[in-house]
Amino acid sequence: MVRFIADEMLGTVAKWLRILGFDTEYAREMKDEEILITAEREGRVILSRDKDLCSTAIKNGLECIFLESANLEKDLEMVLSSYPPTPEKFMSRCTICNSKLVEVEKSEVKGRVPEGVYKRQDRFWYCPKCHKYYWEGSHWEKMRGFLNKICE
Numbered sequence: 001m002v003r004f005i006a007d008e009m010l011g012t013v014a015k016w017l018r019i020l021g022f023d024t025e026y027a028r029e030m031k032d033e034e035i036l037i038t039a040e041r042e043g044r045v046i047l048s049r050d051k052d053l054c055s056t057a058i059k060n061g062l063e064c065i066f067l068e069s070a071n072l073e074k075d076l077e078m079v080l081s082s083y084p085p086t087p088e089k090f091m092s093r094c095t096i097c098n099s100k101l102v103e104v105e106k107s108e109v110k111g112r113v114p115e116g117v118y119k120r121q122d123r124f125w126y127c128p129k130c131h132k133y134y135w136e137g138s139h140w141e142k143m144r145g146f147l148n149k150i151c152e
């Protein structure tokens with residue numbers, strides 16, 4: 001599966017790629033040079049809003065997707081049209097640290113997530129590093145239609 005490194009401007013894009021299961025490094029406070037080196041060393045595709053960074057990457061034989069739009073769905077569409085997501089991988093990475101999430105039994109989260117969430121949701125995931133629980137919240141509902149269209 002493809003791996004990405006997203007530049008500092010693309011925090012929300014990186015977060016969604018992680019939710020969709022892509023191993024995505026978020027290059028916060030990284031210089032362009034470090035991004036290029038990391039991409040080369042780890043075989044990551046660079047995602048960037050920076051035209052200069054993209055052309056340097058391409059000159060160096062690295063793959064780079066230039067994301068021009070400030071619209072999340074358009075940006076994601078650009079990436080996912082080349083690298084379609086796999087629905088079975090959804091909810092497999094922590095949006096904060098990129099670690100793999102573990103699916104947990106519903107009974108395990110009782111008292112650990114808000115009561116309403118516990119009632120409404122049936123599936124939960126856990127990040128062993130951040131100690132954070134995940135579920136398909138309201139942000140998912142908004143994204144579903146978009147993802148269904150992409151996955152067609």
Ligand SMILES: [Zn+2]
Pocket residue numbers: 094095096097098099127128129130131
């Ligand atoms: Zn985490």
